[in-house]
Amino acid sequence: MSADNDEIIELNVGGVHYTTTRKTLTSDKNSRLAELFDENNQSSSSFMKDAKGRYFIDRDGDTFRFILDYLRDDVIQFPDGFRGKRRLIKEAEHFKLDNMIKSMQTISDSHNGCITIGYRGSFGFGKDGLADVKFRKLSRILICGRVSLCRDVFGDTLNESRDPHSDHGGNTSRYTSRFFLKHCFIEQAFDMLHEQGFRLAGCCGSGTSAPAAELKPGIDAEESRWSHYNEFVFVRD
Structure with missing residues (x-):
């Protein structure tokens, strides 16, 4: 040299x-x-x-x-x-x-690829109905996409216990619709996707009215009227 x-x-x-x-x-x-x-x-x-x-x-x-x-x-x-x-x-x-x-x-x-976030939620109400809205209630944030992408973005916040094919490091090129997050903060999930360079490509939502059947124990009739399901598709390219 x-x-x-x-x-x-x-x-x-x-x-x-x-x-x-x-x-x-x-x-x-x-x-x-x-x-x-x-x-x-x-x-x-x-x-x-x-x-x-x-x-x-x-x-x-x-x-x-x-x-x-x-x-x-x-x-x-x-x-x-x-x-x-x-x-x-x-x-x-x-x-x-x-x-x-x-x-x-x-x-x-x-x-590159896409990740779909879905959640079912409602709103907690007080005795005065709409005049006393307390908080937004989310039961679970669902994560769907390629395993490797989901793990890269959400890391330790990703709960894989409901995925029957989860092997923690095997075939990460496969896809799953059975992941969910260990927390119920939708904005935190959005922040993590944004930090990893994903952009929102589309979203949809639906609402349900009060069911005719008798409600399950512990389910408030007013809250049931405001139950909804939303999905958000994020893309990185």
């Missing part, structure tokens, strides 16, 4: 400054960066430089950090809720990083 290969390189990528080495920039020999920064290639001497002598690259500076990370470790790691994969693929295409693009497509295939 030559000394020049360990040379420290200062970059200005779209206004964002990076410090790396020639070895990192040329680690993928088939990339555009390797073509530009190869010590045997004189084209780097014709690079435009900024006022402080940094090599200037007129590309998206924020996503370039993922390109450097990949060139250093040959691995892609995205922060939770990362939504810039399409832009990053475009940048990787510009720099001719074919292996990086394949890795991102593999990650997308396993991390």
